[in-house]
Amino acid sequence: MSRIRGKDTQPELAVRRLLHAMGFRFRLHRRDLPGTPDIVLPGRRKAIFVHGCFWHGHGCGCARLPKSRVEYWGPKIAANRARDGRKAAALRREGWSVAAVWECQLRKPAALEKRLARFLDG
């Protein structure tokens, strides 16, 4: 199976393109921060995680668990969700604002752009 998770996923690249078009400058995968956030705007102290709906268990209906091998996927996805929560909490403790962008939100770029602008300017 090809590698789905990891750096520079398609949704991540799409969010980066969008932010860039909006005129924001950002850093990637800052390893010195808790959880190595995907996208960081250090001056604004904002961090963004880009989550694939399947791997991170988004309840959006666009990434339903396969019926087979639920006993395999289920715990993996639950562990990812727990880890996501810990990462965001650790960043917030250090004074960062944290947002998650979900893969499915990229289908409505105008709405996502509004949301990101609110988050980053707020």
Ligand SMILES: [Zn+2]
């Ligand atoms: Zn989703």
